[in-house]
Amino acid sequence: MATAAGPWDSTGQRTAERDRVVAQERTGGADHDGGIGAAGAPRPAPSAGAVLTALGGTATRGGGTEADPADGAALADVLDPLLKDPALGAHRAASVVDLTTGERLYGLGGDAPLVPASTTKIATAVAALSALGPDHRLTTRTALEADTGELVLVGGGDPTLTAREDARGLASLRTLAEKTAAALKKRDVRKVTLSYDTTLYAGEELHPIGVNENLAPVTALMADEARTDDSTSGPAPRVADPADAAARAFAGFLGQHGVTASAPGPSKATGRADTLATVSSPPLSALVERMLTTSDNDLAEALARHTAVAGGRTADFEGGSAAVGERLKRLGLPVSGARFHDGSGLDRTDLVTADLLTALLAEAADPARPQLRAVLTGLPVAGFTGTLAGRYTDGAAGLVRAKTGTLTGVNTLAGTATTPDGHVLAFAFLANDTTDPWTAQSTLDKAATSLTS
Numbered sequence: 001m002a003t004a005a006g007p008w009d010s011t012g013q014r015t016a017e018r019d020r021v022v023a024q025e026r027t028g029g030a031d032h033d034g035g036i037g038a039a040g041a042p043r044p045a046p047s048a049g050a051v052l053t054a055l056g057g058t059a060t061r062g063g064g065t066e067a068d069p070a071d072g073a074a075l076a077d078v079l080d081p082l083l084k085d086p087a088l089g090a091h092r093a094a095s096v097v098d099l100t101t102g103e104r105l106y107g108l109g110g111d112a113p114l115v116p117a118s119t120t121k122i123a124t125a126v127a128a129l130s131a132l133g134p135d136h137r138l139t140t141r142t143a144l145e146a147d148t149g150e151l152v153l154v155g156g157g158d159p160t161l162t163a164r165e166d167a168r169g170l171a172s173l174r175t176l177a178e179k180t181a182a183a184l185k186k187r188d189v190r191k192v193t194l195s196y197d198t199t200l201y202a203g204e205e206l207h208p209i210g211v212n213e214n215l216a217p218v219t220a221l222m223a224d225e226a227r228t229d230d231s232t233s234g235p236a237p238r239v240a241d242p243a244d245a246a247a248r249a250f251a252g253f254l255g256q257h258g259v260t261a262s263a264p265g266p267s268k269a270t271g272r273a274d275t276l277a278t279v280s281s282p283p284l285s286a287l288v289e290r291m292l293t294t295s296d297n298d299l300a301e302a303l304a305r306h307t308a309v310a311g312g313r314t315a316d317f318e319g320g321s322a323a324v325g326e327r328l329k330r331l332g333l334p335v336s337g338a339r340f341h342d343g344s345g346l347d348r349t350d351l352v353t354a355d356l357l358t359a360l361l362a363e364a365a366d367p368a369r370p371q372l373r374a375v376l377t378g379l380p381v382a383g384f385t386g387t388l389a390g391r392y393t394d395g396a397a398g399l400v401r402a403k404t405g406t407l408t409g410v411n412t413l414a415g416t417a418t419t420p421d422g423h424v425l426a427f428a429f430l431a432n433d434t435t436d437p438w439t440a441q442s443t444l445d446k447a448a449t450s451l452t453s
Contacts, residue, residue, distance in 0.1 A: 119428070138156045216239070
């Protein structure tokens with residue numbers, strides 16, 4: 001778990017947290033003698049011991065080990081009053097598991113299926129990594145039909161493909177155009193009929209929630225998640241036809257390199273077409289981390305479809321959902337009562353249990369499953385990153401890593417928490433039919449914070 005939560009420095013402190021503390025000129029981490037810092041700022045994150053024992057015992061702050069698991073009775077004394085808060089609505093569930101021992105320490109309706117919202121992405125992440133492996137990359141390519149001279153831009157299902165000048169490590173549509181133009185010129189081709197191929201995916205492109213700024217139409221070809229602004233995460237206006245927009249941008253980039261392209265239209269590359277150039281995404285492990293940290297809905301739906309392709313299913317909403325469930329069942333996880341209808345959790349008919357969420361986190365923490373580690377490292381860090389950057393500013397900053405979930409009437413939280421004696425706990429809290437989202441969120445944050453004290 002120490003490795004999974006890293007990177008760590010020699011004192012046992014996460015380097016990202018150390019760097020942020022230094023940047024803010026506040027004490028924290030390995031230095032426990034300083035003050036708290038400015039009002040409202042995150043409290044310093046305590047350092048772990050210099051040596052963290054793996055599964056044979058749990059490191060204490062003095063560097064020794066503590067073999068006894070966390071106290072379940074004490075947890076109940078703390079969690080029961082919090083989870084009875086009326087702000088959590090009529091239906092709530094919870095599960096807490098010690099990842100060192102595998103022991104379930106707390107449960108409240110843990111086997112009751114509830115709407116999970118974006119904590120669904122934990123299931124999507126585990127399924128995709130299990131099906132494809134952490135090193136898998138999503139490839140966009142160009143292919144030339146030898147008999148007709150048609151140039152086909154073939155979508156590889158990579159929503160992070162970017163048309164921006166600074167690709168920042170992502171697959172670049174500009175680079176693909178440059179490489180394609182060079183290959184065409186070698187063939188003495190300066191003018192092409194351009195088309196685009198989105199047939200990797202099938203079925204409806206529009207999510208059941210309809211047109212929504214939280215998600216673009218789901219297609220195998222898009223650039224920058226079809227955003228019409230400069231944002232890289234969160235809600236944003238999207239183009240109505242992402243594939244056409246990406247192909248038109250590509251045509252413009254070809255023109256910059258001396259190749260004239262026609263207005264693009266849909267087509268399908270044949271098996272006889274010659275691949276001219278390719279660009280590939282970062283590895284799947286990095287995509288999973290991005291999906292979880294920023295709650296990226298576009299990536300979540302893409303990874304569900306790629307899981308479907310890997311499982312021989314149709315790459316549509318139904319096929320992706322079925323493939324996720326099948327992968328989790330194959331791993332021996334408690335999927336009874338779970339229902340997946342998308343990869344992102346935007347569909348309100350999704351159902352997941354608290355027990356399944358903690359089992360997913362335990363699976364990712366299993367030393368025998370290193371391919372799943374990105375599920376843990378991608379979880380937002382309380383007070384520091386992603387959807388938790390602005391939360392836990394007066395409590396468990398740095399000690400809780402968790403995926404958030406929010407829909408109207410739904411508040412959920414699932415992740416890991418580090419206890420004072422060094423135990424790492426997996427937790428899942430789900431609340432449905434909430435009427436005050438901010439109070440419900442605050443209550444769940446308090447529940448997670450209580451695990452660290």
